Amino acid sequence: MKNIEKTKTQAAGTLVTPKGFHAAGLHSGVKRKRNDLGVIYCEQPAQAAAVYTMNQVKAAPIYVTKESIEEGQQLQAIIVNSGNANACMGEQGMQDAYKMREVTANKLGVQENDVAVASTGVIGIPMPMDKIVPHIEKLKLGQTKMEADAFAESILTTDTFTKSVCCETEIDGETVTMAGVAKGSGMIEPNMGTMLGFLTTDAVIEADMLQLALKESVDETFNCITVDGDTSTNDMVITMASELAGNHSLTPDHPEWGKFVELMKSVSQGLSQAIARDGEGATKLIEVEVSGAESDLAARKVAKTITASSLVKTAIFGSDANWGRFIVAVGYSGETIDPQNIDMSIGSLPLLQKSEPVEFSEEEAKAYLQNETINIYVDLNIGNGSGKAWGCDLTYDYVRINASYRT
Amino acid sequence: MKNIEKTKTQAAGTLVTPKGFHAAGLHSGVKRKRNDLGVIYCEQPAQAAAVYTMNQVKAAPIYVTKESIEEGQQLQAIIVNSGNANACMGEQGMQDAYKMREVTANKLGVQENDVAVASTGVIGIPMPMDKIVPHIEKLKLGQTKMEADAFAESILTTDTFTKSVCCETEIDGETVTMAGVAKGSGMIEPNMGTMLGFLTTDAVIEADMLQLALKESVDETFNCITVDGDTSTNDMVITMASELAGNHSLTPDHPEWGKFVELMKSVSQGLSQAIARDGEGATKLIEVEVSGAESDLAARKVAKTITASSLVKTAIFGSDANWGRFIVAVGYSGETIDPQNIDMSIGSLPLLQKSEPVEFSEEEAKAYLQNETINIYVDLNIGNGSGKAWGCDLTYDYVRINASYRT
Numbered sequence: 001m002k003n004i005e006k007t008k009t010q011a012a013g014t015l016v017t018p019k020g021f022h023a024a025g026l027h028s029g030v031k032r033k034r035n036d037l038g039v040i041y042c043e044q045p046a047q048a049a050a051v052y053t054m055n056q057v058k059a060a061p062i063y064v065t066k067e068s069i070e071e072g073q074q075l076q077a078i079i080v081n082s083g084n085a086n087a088c089m090g091e092q093g094m095q096d097a098y099k100m101r102e103v104t105a106n107k108l109g110v111q112e113n114d115v116a117v118a119s120t121g122v123i124g125i126p127m128p129m130d131k132i133v134p135h136i137e138k139l140k141l142g143q144t145k146m147e148a149d150a151f152a153e154s155i156l157t158t159d160t161f162t163k164s165v166c167c168e169t170e171i172d173g174e175t176v177t178m179a180g181v182a183k184g185s186g187m188i189e190p191n192m193g194t195m196l197g198f199l200t201t202d203a204v205i206e207a208d209m210l211q212l213a214l215k216e217s218v219d220e221t222f223n224c225i226t227v228d229g230d231t232s233t234n235d236m237v238i239t240m241a242s243e244l245a246g247n248h249s250l251t252p253d254h255p256e257w258g259k260f261v262e263l264m265k266s267v268s269q270g271l272s273q274a275i276a277r278d279g280e281g282a283t284k285l286i287e288v289e290v291s292g293a294e295s296d297l298a299a300r301k302v303a304k305t306i307t308a309s310s311l312v313k314t315a316i317f318g319s320d321a322n323w324g325r326f327i328v329a330v331g332y333s334g335e336t337i338d339p340q341n342i343d344m345s346i347g348s349l350p351l352l353q354k355s356e357p358v359e360f361s362e363e364e365a366k367a368y369l370q371n372e373t374i375n376i377y378v379d380l381n382i383g384n385g386s387g388k389a390w391g392c393d394l395t396y397d398y399v400r401i402n403a404s405y406r407t
Numbered sequence: 408m409k410n411i412e413k414t415k416t417q418a419a420g421t422l423v424t425p426k427g428f429h430a431a432g433l434h435s436g437v438k439r440k441r442n443d444l445g446v447i448y449c450e451q452p453a454q455a456a457a458v459y460t461m462n463q464v465k466a467a468p469i470y471v472t473k474e475s476i477e478e479g480q481q482l483q484a485i486i487v488n489s490g491n492a493n494a495c496m497g498e499q500g501m502q503d504a505y506k507m508r509e510v511t512a513n514k515l516g517v518q519e520n521d522v523a524v525a526s527t528g529v530i531g532i533p534m535p536m537d538k539i540v541p542h543i544e545k546l547k548l549g550q551t552k553m554e555a556d557a558f559a560e561s562i563l564t565t566d567t568f569t570k571s572v573c574c575e576t577e578i579d580g581e582t583v584t585m586a587g588v589a590k591g592s593g594m595i596e597p598n599m600g601t602m603l604g605f606l607t608t609d610a611v612i613e614a615d616m617l618q619l620a621l622k623e624s625v626d627e628t629f630n631c632i633t634v635d636g637d638t639s640t641n642d643m644v645i646t647m648a649s650e651l652a653g654n655h656s657l658t659p660d661h662p663e664w665g666k667f668v669e670l671m672k673s674v675s676q677g678l679s680q681a682i683a684r685d686g687e688g689a690t691k692l693i694e695v696e697v698s699g700a701e702s703d704l705a706a707r708k709v710a711k712t713i714t715a716s717s718l719v720k721t722a723i724f725g726s727d728a729n730w731g732r733f734i735v736a737v738g739y740s741g742e743t744i745d746p747q748n749i750d751m752s753i754g755s756l757p758l759l760q761k762s763e764p765v766e767f768s769e770e771e772a773k774a775y776l777q778n779e780t781i782n783i784y785v786d787l788n789i790g791n792g793s794g795k796a797w798g799c800d801l802t803y804d805y806v807r808i809n810a811s812y813r814t
Contacts, residue, residue: 054739055735088731088762088764090761123732310809314810325530327495356495394806394809402717403727
């Protein structure tokens with residue numbers, strides 16, 4: 001991730017900026033007010049790749065989307081609803097997910113197998129199909145920011161803002177664009193907490209190669225964020241490539257493959273940070289960077305353990321430089337460490353050298369910890385592995401939101 | 408754990424009820440008001456066993472106590488302070504822990520190697536030895552409830568009440584008594600969160616056998632509680648056997664070995680429940696019982712995953728029968744399940760049968776969830792393994808306490 005800045009440019013675009021994509025979103029009545037139904041459409045069948053929740057209990061849309069993508073490794077549309085997760089609803093849930101796929105396919109004149117279905121919201125309540133089905137018919141596709149924003153809003157649950165990133169790069173002399181939208185915001189945890197992410201690109205790339213890039217990107221971005229450690233039944237990240245950019249088809253042998261992967265990581269990282277920052281009740285984004293680990297994987301694991309600690313999260317909320325909690329988390333991360341040889345700092349303020357406290361100004365620390373983004377650096381001093389993870393503080397509002405989500 | 412009730416009787420006693428034990432506790436000034444220094448003493452060297460934190464970053468007292476117990480497998484005293492954890496203090500921390508051991512040994516006229524040291528509190532602050540050392544000299548041992556209570560108070564940090572259990576049974580026709588005290592209350596998690604537990608018994612039993620019984624008891628009790636998933640640098644459970652009860656020496660071949668193990672589990676379970684109930688900011692004790700698992704170990708793991716979920720904990724705080732969150736936790740527990748075949752209930756109210764929702768009265772559920780103890784039952788319907796875990800709800804007060812613990 002070190003050279004992201006060199007390989008991509010953040011563009012002002014949206015989900016429909018990559019060539020060939022259209023979007024729509026509206027309010028169907030499942031949620032009280034906000035948009036709760038949306039669709040992404042590609043003018044031609046797009047190469048498709050996806051990663052899904054690791055939870056053994058999977059919601060119906062996960063099965064249906066998997067079936068669609070496995071059939072032809074392509075998608076032409078993604079239909080998404082929020083407000084109801086369609087999880088733990090048995091056979092009826094499957095029928096409802098298939099029905100959403102069928103109605104969407106018919107409306108758009110595409111193959112059923114080229115439609116993915118995603119749902120997010122409450123578990124164990126029958127899908128209000130009487131609201132969803134007629135409103136699928138009413139979705140009005142467009143290619144402007146307005147429609148992209150309407151879609152981005154339609155997938156939110158307790159999120160407080162829409163999450164959208166667009167980046168571009170040049171491959172084979174052609175501009176290749178990738179954009180993404182995502183939703184958080186509770187249950188965010190390594191290996192897909194309740195999180196939906198949809199990436200669109202116009203790159204020319206086959207589905208298998210797209211999957212390869214997606215896996216690598218997700219491991220270093222979406223899988224490195226945590227809000228509360230819960231992993232949901234519904235999560236997925238889907239990417240669609242319209243192949244309209246005009247580059248030579250991308251494979252790891254392509255001389256600019258690395259640029260494409262960095263492009264995807266940039267989009268994914270931007271969305272991941274936005275999700276962490278918008279964790280339920282969060283007031284601060286916590287970014288932990290670990291270096292000197294046995295491997296990059298180990299570094300990410302240590303970083304994630306720190307961001308996942310309730311005690312770290314509450315300390316950051318309270319602007320308290322309680323590094324004891326940081327090192328405790330390092331110690332139970334399960335990764336190889338030398339307990340006597342850890343360096344740690346927040347921002348530019350060293351807290352710990354060789355595992356012993358460094359004198360620091362409490363005022364300076366407190367002032368730093370009142371920023372909206374908190375950087376924690378940990379050097380394990382045993383190897384060359386490095387990695388990052390993102391999380392948020394744990395606040396009164398997290399408790400308030402979750403003590404009364406369902407009722 | 409099924410036959411606990413048959414093999415032990417809860418006694419009204421304290422830490423000093425088992426024959427041979429004395430205790431003391433006082434306020435040395437490390438904490439503002441409450442007792443913060445205590446000692447347990449045995450009239451003769453007691454057989455000793457202990458389990459320690461799994462955190463790779465261990466506080467100095469852990470090393471010193473290990474050294475003491477490994478030397479002769481016996482202890483005659485345990486010196487404990489609260490308010491300062493003596494963790495991450497490098498060589499100075501080790502010297503301070505040794506100094507506490509030395510001063511205690513001299514005062515009591517016992518071998519240094521027969522003294523254990525335990526500390527709990529803030530990490531990374533030098534030990535206020537100027538307060539601790541002179542106050543060790545002032546500790547006044549006694550064998551009444553007053554001294555036992557003074558000790559129980561001296562080990563607390565953010566705990567809101569002292570935790571003490573005493574049980575007795577009959578072995579070889581003799582009354583065998585075991586008592587314990589413990590402290591929680593944040594950072595409580597499988598494999599020793601910041602938790603200190605001290606068990607005294609007059610049973611005749613050699614140290615190796617005591618260790619065997621301790622390991623089994625801890626796995627089913629202390630290691631089955633979670634408050635926030637953090638595992639501290641300082642935790643330990645120590646047990647001392649004065650061997651004054653007059654029974655034949657206990658080994659697994661003794662016909663009443665099982666009664667002894669149940670006695671220890673009863674004491675440990677009582678303390679574990681008290682720790683969970685007194686989790687930081689907690690208003691409710693959550694007891695999860697899982698049956699039908701692949702093994703007892705798997706059942707405990709699933710139960711622990713449910714009690715550890717922030718979303719479950721906030722739902723219970725809000726008296727919300729949001730079983731979707733319970734089944735989500737089952738799904739990411741990592742244990743073998745059949746996602747289509749899970750039964751679940753709270754109290755006597757079925758919520759889920761074969762993974763599908765059962766209609767239930769929201770009022771009845773809400774009323775039940777306002778109790779101080781919440782029982783969640785999960786039947787995985789795939790095997791004969793069963794087990795329990797304990798936790799607490801996640802409240803505004805947890806955030807308040809931990810946003811400002813250090814400063």
